[in-house]
Amino acid sequence: xxxxxxxxxxxxxxxxxxxxxxxxxxxxxxxxxxxxxxxxxxxxxxxxxxxxxxxxxxxxxxxxxxxxxxxxxxxxxxxxxxxxxxxxxxxxxxxxxxxxxxxxxxxxxxxxxxxxxxxxxxxxxxxxxxxxxxxxxxxxxxxxxxxxxxxxxxxxxxxxxxxxxxxxxxxxxxxxxxxxxxxxxxxxxxxxxxxxxxxxxxxxxxxxxxxxxxxxxxxxxxxxxxxxxxxxxxxxxxxxxxxxxxxxxxxxxxxxxxxxxxxxxxxxxxxxxxxxxxxxxxxxxxxxxxxxxxxxxxxxxxxxxxxxxxxxxxxxxxxxxxxxxxxxxxxxxxxxxxxxxxxxxxxxxxxx
Amino acid sequence: xxxxxxxxxxxxxxxxxxxxxxxxxxxxxxxxxxxxxxxxxxxxxxxxxxxxxxxxxxxxxxxxxxxxxxxxxxxxxxxxxxxxxxxxxxxxxxxxxxxxxxxxxxxxxxxxxxxxxxxxxxxxxxxxxxxxxxxxxxxxxxxxxxxxxxxxxxxxxxxxxxxxxxxxxxxxxxxxxxxxxxxxxxxxxxxxxxxxxxxxxxxxxxxxxxxxxxxxxxxxxxxxxxxxxxxxxxxxxxxxxxxxxxxxxxxxxxxxxxxxxxxxxxxxxxxxxxxxxxxxxxxxxxxxxxxxxxxxxxxxxxxxxxxxxxxxxxxxxxxxxxxxxxxxxxxxxxxxxxxxxxxxxxxxxxxxxxxxxxxxxxxxxxxxxxxxxxxxxxxxxxxxxxxxxxxxxxxxxxxxxxxxxxxxxxxxxxxxxxxxxxxxxxxxxxxxxxxxxxxxxxxxxxxxxxxxxxxxxxxxxxxxxxxxxxxxxxxxxxxxxxxxxxxxxxxxxxxxxxxxxxxxxxxxxxxxxxxxxxxxxxxxxxxxxxxxxxxxxxxxxxxxxxxxxxxxxxxxxxxxxxxxxxxxxxxxxxxxxxxxxxxxxxxxxxxxxxxxxxxxxx
Numbered sequence: 001x002x003x004x005x006x007x008x009x010x011x012x013x014x015x016x017x018x019x020x021x022x023x024x025x026x027x028x029x030x031x032x033x034x035x036x037x038x039x040x041x042x043x044x045x046x047x048x049x050x051x052x053x054x055x056x057x058x059x060x061x062x063x064x065x066x067x068x069x070x071x072x073x074x075x076x077x078x079x080x081x082x083x084x085x086x087x088x089x090x091x092x093x094x095x096x097x098x099x100x101x102x103x104x105x106x107x108x109x110x111x112x113x114x115x116x117x118x119x120x121x122x123x124x125x126x127x128x129x130x131x132x133x134x135x136x137x138x139x140x141x142x143x144x145x146x147x148x149x150x151x152x153x154x155x156x157x158x159x160x161x162x163x164x165x166x167x168x169x170x171x172x173x174x175x176x177x178x179x180x181x182x183x184x185x186x187x188x189x190x191x192x193x194x195x196x197x198x199x200x201x202x203x204x205x206x207x208x209x210x211x212x213x214x215x216x217x218x219x220x221x222x223x224x225x226x227x228x229x230x231x232x233x234x235x236x237x238x239x240x241x242x243x244x245x246x247x248x249x250x251x252x253x254x255x256x257x258x259x260x261x262x263x264x265x266x267x268x269x270x271x272x273x274x275x276x277x278x279x280x281x282x283x284x285x286x287x288x289x290x291x292x293x294x295x296x297x298x299x300x301x302x303x304x305x306x307x308x309x310x311x312x313x314x315x316x317x318x319x320x321x322x323x324x325x326x327x328x329x330x331x332x333x334x335x336x337x338x339x340x341x342x343x344x345x346x347x348x349x350x351x352x
Numbered sequence: 353x354x355x356x357x358x359x360x361x362x363x364x365x366x367x368x369x370x371x372x373x374x375x376x377x378x379x380x381x382x383x384x385x386x387x388x389x390x391x392x393x394x395x396x397x398x399x400x401x402x403x404x405x406x407x408x409x410x411x412x413x414x415x416x417x418x419x420x421x422x423x424x425x426x427x428x429x430x431x432x433x434x435x436x437x438x439x440x441x442x443x444x445x446x447x448x449x450x451x452x453x454x455x456x457x458x459x460x461x462x463x464x465x466x467x468x469x470x471x472x473x474x475x476x477x478x479x480x481x482x483x484x485x486x487x488x489x490x491x492x493x494x495x496x497x498x499x500x501x502x503x504x505x506x507x508x509x510x511x512x513x514x515x516x517x518x519x520x521x522x523x524x525x526x527x528x529x530x531x532x533x534x535x536x537x538x539x540x541x542x543x544x545x546x547x548x549x550x551x552x553x554x555x556x557x558x559x560x561x562x563x564x565x566x567x568x569x570x571x572x573x574x575x576x577x578x579x580x581x582x583x584x585x586x587x588x589x590x591x592x593x594x595x596x597x598x599x600x601x602x603x604x605x606x607x608x609x610x611x612x613x614x615x616x617x618x619x620x621x622x623x624x625x626x627x628x629x630x631x632x633x634x635x636x637x638x639x640x641x642x643x644x645x646x647x648x649x650x651x652x653x654x655x656x657x658x659x660x661x662x663x664x665x666x667x668x669x670x671x672x673x674x675x676x677x678x679x680x681x682x683x684x685x686x687x688x689x690x691x692x693x694x695x696x697x698x699x700x701x702x703x704x705x706x707x708x709x710x711x712x713x714x715x716x717x718x719x720x721x722x723x724x725x726x727x728x729x730x731x732x733x734x735x736x737x738x739x740x741x742x743x744x745x746x747x748x749x750x751x752x753x754x755x756x757x758x759x760x761x762x763x764x765x766x767x768x769x770x771x772x773x774x775x776x777x778x779x780x781x782x783x784x785x786x787x788x789x790x791x792x793x794x795x796x797x798x799x800x801x802x803x804x805x806x807x808x809x810x811x812x813x814x815x816x817x818x819x820x821x822x823x824x825x826x827x828x829x830x831x832x833x834x835x836x837x838x839x840x841x842x843x844x845x846x847x848x849x850x851x852x853x854x855x856x857x858x859x860x861x862x863x864x865x866x867x868x869x870x871x872x873x874x875x876x877x878x879x880x881x882x883x884x885x886x887x888x889x890x891x892x893x894x895x896x897x898x899x900x901x902x903x904x905x906x907x908x909x910x911x912x913x914x915x916x917x918x919x920x921x922x923x924x925x926x927x928x929x930x931x932x933x934x935x936x937x938x939x940x941x942x943x944x945x946x947x948x949x950x951x952x953x954x
Binding site: 021023122128129130131132134135148151157158159160161163164165166172301 | 450455456457458505507510552553555556558560564565569605631632633634651
């Protein structure tokens, strides 16, 4: 998708109205601007505070800046591939704006709690009144996390292709872009830097802010099929632990855990984005500095990618496919078990 | 004469209209044969029209299960919701306007879902939940006012939800919920109809419920109420062939969610289910996503299973009408004919030492006595049609594993008998024979014409292609039926042949014709070991309902002939030439080569 170095919002602004539903009678860009303005002024600035009030702790930034970052990451992903229609771009951008507003009502199941905000947008006549369009936006937004009917694989439950108001929409692709862009939207600006300095972060949330603060840069090299994550860690931070819930953890271990999650998210989302968008690896570099960032003490680079020949899963098929257990009344259905089953069966037949 | 005498013990009623009491009296438990049906797990139940699928589903409904098991609702093992697809408006032509327009999938899912929800509420009402101290009503109200209200809101519900008054009984609550879904169903119908008058997409402003975000949580919650069984809710989707392609793919998406511990979906089809793709672009497969039962296969692979089932059904029906006769006594064979066949059998037995062909004398008696008798009638007096298709056993064989094909003719026979006699304590062999023959004629002519016209109407723009396919099917039936008759008259070791097995891979056009034949019950598909003994190949069995039409012996269908794809194509295109060759050159030489001529026969 040729964005010419611009963001998806800027690209959307230049699309003629006739390329959207309504045959030129509706300006979808203006509609997006109105939604953005309303949410930036009335909702996004209060999301973090709302979640903190309900859950306790100190949530990392979920305000307008975070939304802007998600849009930039989505634009970077799309710059290398994918070819959204103008209407798909509109749906994606509105979904990005709505994906985290449910945090207003607490972190738990926040991905599905956006209906109150939507209701306000609708009553202010900012969103279109078509429920199909709204549901599509909602579904794309909701697939960024959580689970549905106990299944974390939410994107697979979306229709692959659906015509909305006469325009084809690839919901799985849009949801995967949002989800991966959101995963890559952590960065230093999300940390409450001032509160960190004053040590006023809630102890249970310390590590999340430290993690975001240490994330120096996120570079999406979609052409090269890579994401580069650079972390800077002062020596002091490397040598102490931080609060995470009711535990204390090292920052390096948190980086390992979070980058591993990013790797899983990449693997998952690429399932829906290939071949248009293909990110094959995440390159991580962690630098430990001393002396007020003047001296590099250590460099820890690693690459997360699917490479080489796949390792066999421990326990083989029997572990990978628990349904096999049911066939043998909970016992492993091995070759020997099968042999014994038939031998016993034959013996019974003869006995009968 | 009491009022019962005025009715017909074999009348085929729509199972939905039969009372739970009557179901208990009439239904023969078949779940030993179909053990996946009443167990948790998604299941497809395939079977031609009239094979007893709807009756099985009706039997599983809570009102019947309570009576049969003699327990209360919450002691049942499951709660079955009957969802007939045939009688719905789910196939509105207006819905086709959604294709490539506005939300074909989302709107169809909401449509299907509200319909299922209406039926779910109807089942709850029908189950007559008792609630003496109002405990259930109170807990339902609490759910309605909180989680359910929120779920509706999340689905885009904008109108105020009706209030559930504190005085509402549990059944009032179900009725209110049913009314909400009925209104939604009607709203969507109105929207869909409006599409007929516009060229572009029309804005839809109603709520949109999905399976995973609405219906499944609703059913899971219902299951938690103390009045419900602890086992899963069964959604019995009857005649799912009537779903459109997109509706079928939506239902498949529901099946692909492995929720069977809470909700098991049981889907019956008449072998014409449109797709196994989900809306997510993947397929659902057996045995991973669902188990599958083909009624015809069950009853063509087990020798006595079907016979015993029919016998029990007939016995129950006769008993219910105060007729104390066994099925064999009520449908007696043509005794003189049977005596002659027995005499031939004895003759074969006596000659077995010197001329026998089977391993045992009894093999020859079974295999050759009846065909020899039929052939003798043809050979001497040219009166093959005087062979009598009568007697309970023969009628069971002719019904070819489909219970309706026994009951419908039996009902006609009873009516005919009653029109001639005041009482009907048995059906004369003449009447049995007359009805069975006329049914075979109808099956190949008027009934064939009726459904082929329907098929052509369904495929707007491709009706010529459909009619060509139905013509080929009729040609194929005529060719194979005629061939099997030739085999019966031959000196072959197995003369009771109803089947052909393919020696090579069938071409698409041949497969399509067979598929159509299977769908309408003219053939049954199975598989056997191939000629080389290196694998398996397709086997198509001609229905024995047509035995009287082609003068065949219906008492066995074990015999089969190998046939090439080319031979089948010739049979479909030029039946007269094909049968002429069979008569002149012999069956095997034609079936296993099949040379195409240059021009098609008219």
